[in-house]
Amino acid sequence: MSWDLKTDRPIYSQLIEQIEIKICSGIFAPGSKLPSVRELAQEAAVNPNTMQKALSMLEEDGLLYTNRTSGRFITEDAKMIEQAKHKLAQDQISEFLEKMKSLGFGKTETLSIISTMLEEAKK
Amino acid sequence: MSSILTCNNLSKSFGNKKALNNINLNLERGRIIGLLGPNGSGKSTFIKLCNDLLTPTSGELQIGGNAPGIETKRIVSYLPERTYLNDWMKVSEIIQMFQDFYPDFNVEKAYDMLKRLSINPSERIKTLSKGTKEKVQLILVMSREAQLYLLDEPIGGVDPAARDYILDTILGNYQENATIIISTHLISDIEQILDDIIFLQNGQVVLTKTVDEIRDENGKSVDTLFREVFKC
Known part of the structure; x- marks a missing residue:
């Protein structure tokens, strides 16, 4: 650890x-x-x-x-742990969105890249 | 909680050079404090004053309510910047000597640490490498159950892996109420274990803060701040 x-x-x-x-x-x-x-x-x-x-x-x-x-x-308290998990996920995603923004990607563009990548990962 | 070390307008001059100039400090118990500053800023002078190896030119210094002397040596464990152990002695003999000298010396702890660092107690000091000698000395210092530890450059001469072990040893062996003062310029290696830092420059205290305050306020590490403050 x-x-x-x-x-x-x-x-x-x-x-x-x-x-x-x-x-x-x-x-x-x-x-x-x-x-x-x-x-x-x-x-x-x-x-x-x-x-x-x-x-x-x-x-x-x-x-x-x-x-x-x-x-x-x-x-x-499972609910409380779930909440903490959610908060951590939000932190990660907002950090990621910040970075994408600084690279010049808009919201829709970012979203489409993510879905394409998820599609490819599935295959 | 009462403070372990206080100084009021403490000054020390060598001829007309002021090594320490009007130092005012109040250090609490249970802290790990970094005494940081460039070469010649007065770090070692300060530590020597605390150990009664030098006497103040003016001002006052008290450790646990007493001026440095026999009483304070009882509660202060000191790691000097250089080795002073007798070359011809065996590690085990030196441990015996420390045990005779200091009532707060914990023999089991000493042997335990020697074992973890695979140092053979029956070896003579002169057969040990420079780094190993430093480790033995640190083991001796940290095996005491003191109230104040004064470590002058404890990690200067050892490799990075042993450095980690030494920091681990310091963290694992000090008493909860004891205070540790570490003087060093290897800041990035130790800042993670420090509570507070004292920046010395030209014999004066230029900054005292907690590590997290510095990171909070400046958004940078103590090491980076040091490089900025003391930029040559």
Whole structure:
């Protein structure tokens, strides 16, 4: 499980994003226990305080919850995970659309390229 | 939380050259702090002052409420910029010596780290390569359960793979309430593990911020900002 961190954005926001991806893709299964802050920080090679900040924010959003005695867990709320997944997809697509726009493609052109490619992939 | 290190108008001159000029800092516990600056900016002078190897020309410096001296050496674990270990000693003998010297020295931790880096404890220091010597020294420093770690260029002489291991060692072994100050100019290698940074230039503090603040406000890494601020 790798952590790919860019240098031009705050680390905590990238950690949040990557943990969201791990939850959505099922690497961190719903209801399962999360490794400790220290373990996660070491794995991602980041400062434990930064990891702590990212986890607290995910907790505020409800994707994680803390059981006071036994640690931090991933939510079992499938709907909430679905929402997070949706949000990540939207982020990806708006980033992609930005890029296409800067290449000079309009909405309809972009859409037609996508459908052509999907058609070809089917074959 | 009380601060671990404070300095008020701290200055150090060598003749009429001011190595440090009116430094005011207040460093909290539980942080990893990068002390960054170009060559000759005063990084090592600052760290030497903290270790009582130099005395301030004026101003005040306190660590855990005491001026540098016997009391502070108890709680400070220091990695100097060069090796000082006796060449003829075996690694295991040096570990024994550290154990005698420092009540907070954790022997098991030391042997565990030696094993992970496949360093043979019965080898003599003089038979070790330069990089391995540096690793041994870092192991000794990080095996102490100190309140303040002062690391002067901890990753300068080792290869990138060992660098990763060393950062991992630093992250895995410091106490939750301890503060680590790392002086270096290899910023891109360490900025990911830093909470705060201090930029020194010509003996003065020109910037103190958290890494995420810098990335948020400038949209660039600490390394890039450093190259801009200290452009030659």
